[in-house]
Amino acid sequence: MQMSPDDLFITYGTHYVARAFIGGRADANSAISSTVFSDTQKLEIAATMSYAGLRGSLSVKDRTTNQTEIDTFNMNSLRTSSCVGGDSSLEESVLNGPDDFKAWSATILGQPELCDFDAQSLKGIWTLCSDPARRTALEAAYRKFIAYRLQYQMINTLEPCGNDQGSGANGDVSFFRPQPASLVQAGYYWVGHYAQGSYGDLQPKAATMIIRPHDNQPGATAPPTGWVQVWGDHGSGRANDYSLWAPIPPTDYRALGHLARFNTSNYDAPSGAEVDRFVCVHKSLVTEAVAGDPVWNDKGSGSAADGAIWRAIPADADAGVASGTFYATQGYGTPPQPLPTVYCLKRSAVDNVNA
Structure with missing residues (x-):
């Protein structure tokens, strides 16, 4: 079966290295006061000739013609050097003169390294396709793929949206969400409730993520197509109802968190103002998530089914960004592990507005 373009890019990347320079490279950097040379052209000539002299490639004619400028440059410049490839123990002396440069050069064949690329080194993965139609389709899909980028913030200006008081559960839990008015004004969306294992005010370090497409680029986010109930306290006999919900993302989109409907009068799916500006994100923007610390469970509620809440965190903290949401x-x-229906944003695909 042929992979979809997005799956291909996520699995293998969008580009490959078609060519590279393997061997050795010596870099020389010189700094000199602008007052030493009043003529920019003479400075350029002196620098070029000085470097050629270090490599042993300066002709007798060039040395004789430009000796004064070369000496002035060498006496007044601060020079640093670095090497890639060859014997690293010779790096300090490689630019001391022709003999030292040649001694280092002689070691490159036995100790080569990747030292540079050029404009033709990086090629799109679609160039490997033998089928012209597939190649064209992949290239077009790539342009769409890279257009998806997000900005995000972690915020703690959240409003309460439910708790388990009256559920009979042994543990306590409260839920919070970003304030809708602030989201609309700044063009942001939200991705899941924040769950706190206590009642009362939001804890000082609590925060959840809000996101917005970079440059208002469409396609990076999409609202869910529906909701599926993960747990409900059916059979508990409580006066109010308590339920946990997972969004159903559109094709090629992923959820970053779940929602709770606690202390309600029904088991209806989240709707209307409850989910205004709630979104899923394109699958090219996410990485795997795992369950972190447990936040709450319904033990003691008398419900026919057991339910629990866990923090959703990146499987790889270097690759992903925690959303401050939960998994039910x-x-x-x-x-x-990893979580099957909740993901984390990929660090390489997002910009942190807080930073």
Whole structure:
């Protein structure tokens, strides 16, 4: 079966290295006061000739013609050097003169390294396709793929949106979400509730993520197509109803968090103002998430089914950004790892507005 363009890019990347320079490279950097040379052209000539002299490639004619400028440059410049490839123990002396440069050069064949690329080094993965139609389709898909980028903020100006008081559960939990008015004004969207294992005010270090497409580029986000109930306190006999919900993302989109409907009068799916500006994100922008610390479970509620809440965190903290959201489960056991329906944003695909 032929992979979709997005799956191909996510699995193998969008480009490959078609060519590279392997061997050795010596870099020389010189700094000199602008008052030493009043003529820019003479400075350029002196620098070029000085470097050629270090390499042993300066002709007798060039040395004789430009000796004064070369000496002035060498006496007044601050020079630093670095090498890639060859014997690293010779790096300090490689630009001391022709003999030292040649001694280092002689070691490159036995100790080559990747030392440079050029304009033709990086090629799109679609150039490997033998089928012209597939090649054209992949290149077009790539342009769309790279257009998806997000800005995000972690905020703690959240409003309460429910708690488990009256549920009968042994533990306590409260839920918070970003304030809708602030989202609309700045063009942001939200991705899940923040769950706190206590009642009362939001804890000082609590925060959840809000996102917006970079340059208002469409396609990076999309609202869910529906909701599926993960857990409800059916059979508990409580006066109010308590339920946990997972969004159903559109094709090629992923969710970053789940929602709670606690202390309500029904088990209806989230709707209307409850989910205004809630979005999923394109799959090219996410990386795997795992279950972090448990936040709450319904033990003691008398519900026919068991339910629990876990923090959603990146499987790789260097690759992903925690959203401050939760993952809901039916049952008390540790969720499957990685999480099957909640993801984290990929650091390489987002910009942190807080930074």
